[in-house]
Amino acid sequence: MFTTGEGFSNIVGTYITQRLSICGFMAFNNVHFYDYMLFQEAHRGAVNDEAAVMFAVSQSGETEPVLNDVRHAKQHGHKIVAFTRRGDSKLAQLSDLVFVLDGTKQTLAGSLPNPFFGHVILVFEDLMARYFERKESV
Secondary structure, three states: EEEOOOOHHHHHHHHHHHHHHOOOOOOOOOOHHHHHHHHHHHHHHOOOOOOEEEEEEOOOOHHHHHHHHHHHHHHOOOOEEEEEOOOOOOOHHHHEEEEOOOOOOOOOOOOOOOOOOHHHHHHHHHHHHHHHHHHHHH
């Protein structure tokens, strides 16, 4: 599993990576994504397992480095889970599952209040809780 984001979104992505790691998942942030892809290609081809997921965080859904990571991940078989403000963004169009949070007009990261980043963490925590509840009931 991987996370990608720029600026404050990268900080949220780092939170997601650390949370996944302490819950027993192998997770990396976007810094290690390309190293991992090169390793996979050199040893057994494209990623082909159900844990091949990338979590992408972008308020605008138009941040080019994030879009590049997502395109690369999709080419290698990853499912994309996106957190964005805009359901009509390029990121939303490229993603397999999209969470549109605070779907209002784009605000600057420095605008106050800016609940987007906190809401991403809360939604992610809810997803983790539901995953483990479901896993325990099986």
